[in-house]
Amino acid sequence: MDRELSYKDKKVITIGTVCELTGLTERQIRYYEEKKLVFPERSKGKIRKYSFSDIETLIKIASMVEEGVQTFEIRQKMKKQKEKEIERKLIQGQINAHFGLRNGKR
Amino acid sequence: MDRELSYKDKKVITIGTVCELTGLTERQIRYYEEKKLVFPERSKGKIRKYSFSDIETLIKIASMVEEGVQTFEIRQKMKKQKEKEIERKLIQGQINAHFGLRNGKR
DNA sequence: CGTGTAAGGAATTCTGACACG
DNA sequence: CGTGTAAGGAATTCTGACACG
Numbered sequence: 001m002d003r004e005l006s007y008k009d010k011k012v013i014t015i016g017t018v019c020e021l022t023g024l025t026e027r028q029i030r031y032y033e034e035k036k037l038v039f040p041e042r043s044k045g046k047i048r049k050y051s052f053s054d055i056e057t058l059i060k061i062a063s064m065v066e067e068g069v070q071t072f073e074i075r076q077k078m079k080k081q082k083e084k085e086i087e088r089k090l091i092q093g094q095i096n097a098h099f100g101l102r103n104g105k106r
Numbered sequence: 107m108d109r110e111l112s113y114k115d116k117k118v119i120t121i122g123t124v125c126e127l128t129g130l131t132e133r134q135i136r137y138y139e140e141k142k143l144v145f146p147e148r149s150k151g152k153i154r155k156y157s158f159s160d161i162e163t164l165i166k167i168a169s170m171v172e173e174g175v176q177t178f179e180i181r182q183k184m185k186k187q188k189e190k191e192i193e194r195k196l197i198q199g200q201i202n203a204h205f206g207l208r209n210g211k212r
Numbered sequence: 213c214g215t216g217t218a219a220g221g222a223a224t225t226c227t228g229a230c231a232c233g
Numbered sequence: 234c235g236t237g238t239a240a241g242g243a244a245t246t247c248t249g250a251c252a253c254g
Contacts, residue, residue, distance in 0.1 A: 007113040007158045012123045014224095016245065017149070021118070026246080027215055035214095045223045047246060049123070052113045070213070120245095122224065132225080133236055141235095151244045153225060176234070 011041040011049040018050050022058045029058060035071040037061050037078065117147040117155040124156050128164045135164060141177040143167050143184065 015026050022029070032038050033048075038057055040048040050058075064074050121132050128135070138144050139154075144163055146154040156164075170180050 010158075012127070013118045014120055014245075015247095017118045017155070020149075025215075027217085030247090031214065043123070043126075043223095045246085046248095047223070052116075065214075072213095120224075121226095131236075133238085136226090137235065149244095151225085152227095153244070171235075178234095 008052045011051045011054070013050045013052070013055070015040075015048050015050070018055060018058065021055050022062065024058060024062055028062070032058065032061055032071065036075055037071060114158045117157045117160070119156045119158070119161070121146075121154050121156070124161055124164065127161050128168065130164060130168055134168070138164065138167055138177065142181055143177060 013021075015029060018024070018029055019026060029038070030048075033040060038050070038054050038061070040050045040054060043049055061071075061074055065071070119127075121135060124130070124135060125132060135144070136154075139146060144156070144160050144167070146156045146160060149155055167177075167180055171177070
């Protein structure tokens with residue numbers, strides 16, 4: 001159904017690698033999780049696993065924090081962002097339904 | 107130049123996760139490396155890092171081994187496979203050059 | 213509020229080797 | 234040949250806390 005894109009959202013990267021890719025410290029990354037800005041999965045041993053998507057999110061968060069935006073506000077913005085996304089998909093779904101399409105991807 | 111595809115080839119996955127995704131044991135994965143079938147990168151501490159692309163390769167290798175194909179033969183096949191790929195890209199490059207295109211991606 | 217750090221433990225990974233077949 | 238395993242060490246990650254501001 002989505003061969004290529006699945007890579008982007010698969011949670012397979014450990015925190016050390018995320019640090020390298022984002023330039024952030026473990027402390028920062030864990031803190032942003034505490035503030036509900038990122039949601040890594042955990043593998044048996046409680047090890048955090050991130051996706052490439054998470055990494056992009058973290059980079060955005062970091063630049064906002066640098067600009068002085070508080071994590072609380074960032075969380076609000078991300079929530080709104082997500083709501084818009086949902087609505088967009090909903091509408092797209094209705095359009096597709098109208099034209100008898102299944103799986104409106106691509 | 108290639109935003110999406112870069113994920114597939116980025117070496118960021120540790121061996122434990124590769125085991126989960128492929129169903130192979132660490133022993134098998136390291137052995138296939140010894141036999142020059144996969145080429146993980148190493149992060150500072152000598153930890154192996156694999157890409158999603160490597161994972162796909164490993165799955166193919168595993169099924170061939172199960173069929174009784176020896177790693178030596180698999181290596182040969184992969185080498186031929188790679189040569190064909192190079193030739194294909196070469197030809198494509200010439201075609202693109204002929205039409206004045208830069209970067210024949212997509 | 214956001215981040216650094218030392219602390220101690222648990223989980224992960226590594227290498228080289230012996231074993232079986 | 235391909236893979237399992239026990240062995241000991243090194244690197245990674247985790248949590249909870251104290252600190253600064």
